[in-house]
Amino acid sequence: MITTDLNLRHLRAFMQVCETGSLNRAAAELNVSQPSISVALAGIEMRFGAKLLARYAAGSQPTTAGEVLLARLRRMEEQFASALGQALGASSQRDPALISKTLARISFRQIEALIALAGSGSIAEAARAGGSSAAALHRTLHELQANVGKAILVRSPSGVAPNTLGRRLAMRWQVALTELEQAGDELKELEGRMEGRIKIASLPLARTLLLARAINPLLAAHPNARIEVMDGSYELLSQQLRVGASDILIGALRSGSDLAGLRTEGLFDDPYAIVGRAGHPLLSHRRGASLDDLARQEWVAQRPGTPIRAAFDTLFEKCPTSPRASIETSSLILTRAIILESDRLSMLSRRQIAIEEREGLLTCVAVAQDVRERLGTRTIGITVRENWLPSRLQSTFLDHIRMAASP
Numbered sequence: 001m002i003t004t005d006l007n008l009r010h011l012r013a014f015m016q017v018c019e020t021g022s023l024n025r026a027a028a029e030l031n032v033s034q035p036s037i038s039v040a041l042a043g044i045e046m047r048f049g050a051k052l053l054a055r056y057a058a059g060s061q062p063t064t065a066g067e068v069l070l071a072r073l074r075r076m077e078e079q080f081a082s083a084l085g086q087a088l089g090a091s092s093q094r095d096p097a098l099i100s101k102t103l104a105r106i107s108f109r110q111i112e113a114l115i116a117l118a119g120s121g122s123i124a125e126a127a128r129a130g131g132s133s134a135a136a137l138h139r140t141l142h143e144l145q146a147n148v149g150k151a152i153l154v155r156s157p158s159g160v161a162p163n164t165l166g167r168r169l170a171m172r173w174q175v176a177l178t179e180l181e182q183a184g185d186e187l188k189e190l191e192g193r194m195e196g197r198i199k200i201a202s203l204p205l206a207r208t209l210l211l212a213r214a215i216n217p218l219l220a221a222h223p224n225a226r227i228e229v230m231d232g233s234y235e236l237l238s239q240q241l242r243v244g245a246s247d248i249l250i251g252a253l254r255s256g257s258d259l260a261g262l263r264t265e266g267l268f269d270d271p272y273a274i275v276g277r278a279g280h281p282l283l284s285h286r287r288g289a290s291l292d293d294l295a296r297q298e299w300v301a302q303r304p305g306t307p308i309r310a311a312f313d314t315l316f317e318k319c320p321t322s323p324r325a326s327i328e329t330s331s332l333i334l335t336r337a338i339i340l341e342s343d344r345l346s347m348l349s350r351r352q353i354a355i356e357e358r359e360g361l362l363t364c365v366a367v368a369q370d371v372r373e374r375l376g377t378r379t380i381g382i383t384v385r386e387n388w389l390p391s392r393l394q395s396t397f398l399d400h401i402r403m404a405a406s407p
Contacts, residue, residue: 008106211250213400249383288371300327
């Protein structure tokens with residue numbers, strides 16, 4: 001966990017010193033001793049490996065590193081408060097102080113206990129993953145529920161589990177905690193050490209050439225950076241993005257309810273094509289394959305619910321003969337392997353077979369003009385969380401992606 005060696009009260013003490021400009025005033029407002037504030041600040045500076053406060057006779061001010069940490073902590077606290085306010089409902093709107101009073105009672109240990117439970121099947125599993133006992137985790141969760149003042153847990157067949165409210169809190173608090181990871185990376189960047197981690201969720205197109213053309217120059221310039229790439233369905237990857245398990249999702253853009261809490265940036269329009277093996281019988285059609293020609297073929301279709309499957313269904317919706325799509329898969333690797341070893345076709349894009357086409361293995365089937373007009377296109381782009389603030393390294397990676405996507 002990100003916070004295993006951090007104390008939330010100590011971080012809030014640092015924020016209070018920055019806001020008041022004085023250790024003594026911060027101690028008085030927090031009702032603690034000045035030496036305890038000093039000890040807390042020393043621990044935070046040791047943890048982040050940076051001098052965070054400049055001390056003068058008239059008081060204390062954050063250093064440049066301190067400003068970086070302060071900005072991230074404020075973002076974290078705002079997200080903690082926003083999630084809690086939504087959980088508390090109308091009562092928190094009538095009494096804004098209620099949120100701050102409630103937050104003051106909640107610790108990192110309690111927050112991470114809820115996140116761990118939401119991400120596992122049971123208290124026993126969450127305890128094993130976190131290296132604690134089930135009894136201790138159970139107590140921590142009930143302490144959190146008492147502090148929140150609302151039911152966030154429910155008894156399930158496998159034991160205690162978060163209810164809907166608890167799952168929502170866990171998801172939003174997990175995202176809030178990523179601000180600490182971002183702070184650590186940005187403090188290293190201040191020293192010229194671009195050693196942060198970029199967590200990328202990648203849909204199939206981005207894994208063909210686009211992602212490689214962005215990652216290679218980034219690592220050439222910053223060899224100590226760490227790149228983590230996750231793949232899967234849009235549903236899985238967008239959920240990972242929402243909970244902070246990834247920072248950037250690259251692939252075909254979605255719209256409507258699929259983008260709740262997310263924002264997008266288009267990179268380029270990617271037209272669909274009919275793809276088959278080199279030497280496919282349809283390649284001999286001089287005028288291009290007609291819709292009837294295509295409907296008589298065997299197909300590998302994408303999974304229902306994806307933009308490319310919607311385009312496939314639209315292409316043949318008025319065709320008297322339905323195409324035989326006996327194989328459905330979201331795996332680009334499997335799709336390419338099947339059409340390479342058979343006369344089956346698939347609707348993909350030219351970019352998705354760039355390597356195979358270059359090697360003379362796969363090709364785009366020429367189609368009649370009316371078919372070409374109906375093939376359609378999709379927009380490839382970047383999806384991130386609505387309130388995400390990238391580090392310098394992450395911003396540099398985004399610039400490389402934009403350059404790789406440009407004509």
